[in-house]
Amino acid sequence: MADPVPFPSALLRRSFRKAFPPAVRGEGVYLWDDRGKRYLDFSGSAAVNFIGHGVQEIPDAMAAQARNLEFVHSSQFTTPVAEEYAQELLDFAGVNFRGGCVYFTSGGSEAIETALKLARQYQVEIGQSKRYQVLSRSQSYHGATLGALAVSGNRRRREIYLPMVREFAQIGLPYCYRCAYDCEECARKYAEELETAIELTNGEAAAFISEPVSGATLGAAVPPDGYLRQVAEICRRHDVLFIVDEVMTGMGRTGRNFAVERWGVAPDVLVTAKGLSSGYAPLGAVLVSKKVSDAISCGSGSFLHGFTYNSHPISLAAGRAVLRYSQKLKLVQSADSARGDTPAAELRKSLETLREFEAVGDVRGIGLLWGVEFVADKPSKKPFAPGLNFAARVAEATMRRGLLVYPMQGSVDGVSGDHLLIAPPAVIIDEQIHWAVDQLRDSIEETAGLDLVRRN
Ligand SMILES: Cc1ncc(COP(=O)(O)O)c(C=O)c1O
Structure with a gap:
């Protein structure tokens, strides 16, 4: 019998054995x-x-939104805050997302799930229904939900759930301190791993997902110049969507609005969260390029996906106020x-x-x-x-x-x-x-x- 729980609580916390100060x-x-x-x-x-x-501006904006309208369901209404903030985020993301659209969620994992389903639906819409596999990288983290875990490489966080998820191929990733290629032309060699993995799917690859700078799993491992561009080019050549996970790196954290800008890379889908609301409210977002949104809007006309709380007005008011505050203080x-x-x-x-x-x-x-x-x-x-x-x-x-x-x-x-x-x-x-x-x-x-x- 294990020792009695040292810190009993009605809350299911991350650990039963650790003290968490309130x-x-x-x-x-x-x-x-x-x-x-x-x-x-x-x-x-x-x-x-x-x-x-x-920062008081943020709860003030949230309270103002809550007083006027706390919630509507996205199957019945849109809201001014959602429409305006979506456009502001597209502008923030630059030319690559001009004419695209944004899907709002309650956090990073939901946003990743959304991106995965979007990639699959995109392929079906353009007549590529054979494509469903999402390739990813071995030392990566994309979220806690089962779909996000399926494309994550973080062993500790996924191992016991593996029997419950659908696994796809994973490739190595640049990690200069322990480079598998001793940093000799490693940008090209790591990118080639993707090309090989795509070819091995026999035309079933729908998308490739990657963090531009490795987040928690490797601890901010920055890729060598050229790597992301080559990866993006390989995806383009093979009609595989390139999804970048900027949950951690987005909204200025790396000194650019989004990290991919540093390397001049144009992803098809960009996922962000964390700094998006800076923690003031649960919020994530999927930025969808025009190519992908056009495929759906000109195809079946509806995205087969939804959460009760997607585009929650109070979270969006928080995110929008955070963006304004960040721009006012030039925090990027x-x-x-x-x-x-x-x-x-x-x-x-x-x-x-x-x-x-x-x-x-x-x-x-x-x-x-x-x-x-x-x-x-x-x-x-x-x-x-x-x-x-x-x-x-x-x-x-x-x-x-x-x-x-x-x-x-x-x-x-x-x-x-x-x-x-x-x-x-x-x-x-x-x-x-x-x-x-x-x-x-x-x-x-x-x-x-x-x-x-x-x-x-
Ligand atoms: C790169 C990356 N993607 C996705 C997620 C999942 O986001 P969330 O914890 O908000 O669901 C995280 C969380 O740490 C992350 O770092």
Whole structure:
């Protein structure tokens, strides 16, 4: 019989064995628990918060919407907020989505499900009903629902559910620190893996889905130049839709409105969430290019899909106010790590100093999305034993110091490999970055020291 649950609760929480402090307030980059302890939100929760906590314009816009109209069903009505915000998002996404349309959901996973079904319906509409397979990448995460898990590679998050999902082929992905091709023409070689996988489907591939910059699974692994363009070109040549998952990277997080812009890539479908509402309301969106929306509007004329809460007016009011606030404060520019004098550039510089630690193998990322990978042996890049839970222990140590980071395991092979994801709100200032990196440094030192004691 297992030990009694140490922290009983009526809420089914993520862990029965971990204490979760009740959070009661947020402002700027800070959160407070019910005992008054302050935490610097260095990971934007889970790369969610982009504009900072406690921005009053957002609840004001939500309350105004709720007072006028809280909800209508999308089978009966549209709403002004939905129509206007959809157009604003298309404009934000640039020329590639001109003439396209937007489908709103309550989060990233629902948006991914929507994109997968859209890809299938698109192929059926254009007379390619044989095409249904969605190819994806091995070290990836696209969501918690079964469809999204089917195309995710994150082993820890999908393994026990595998008997319940339909699996399609997955290809490798560029991960410079542990490149399978030793970074020799790896952009081309990884892209060629896609071409081979598509050919092996014998004309059944409907779409390929990919995060432009790997999110939580690999910890902000940035692809080599040329990779995404080649992938997009292969998809185009094989009539396979290219779906980019910008749930984590979208809405400015990488210093561009959407990360794909950095590499001049034009996806057929773009999925976003997290920073879209910055956490003020549950919200996701699927941006659909004209080619795809035309196929349906000129074909059967209806999208065979729907959630009760798609295009929820209060969530849309939140998202729209977040976009306006972000534009007013020029937060996408603040998130550009390649410009001098931005919080993102300061974050890059400060995080780079962590390389001095024996336990830090790699520091990588872009904009305000960074990964710090830990290793037990730096020259050989040997990871810590998974049972040590190194990243989680560093995160516990930072939390004790009032700093929130996002720990993950599995970067090497889905099971071993520890890293932290760092993704602060774009309103962070240099002084806060320096304080946060100091706490992180002390926490790594403490955790690595404990590990040495255990080993000796
Ligand atoms: C890249 C990516 N796609 C999809 C999702 C799923 O989004 P949600 O958790 O909002 O359902 C996530 C969540 O972390 C993500 O990082």
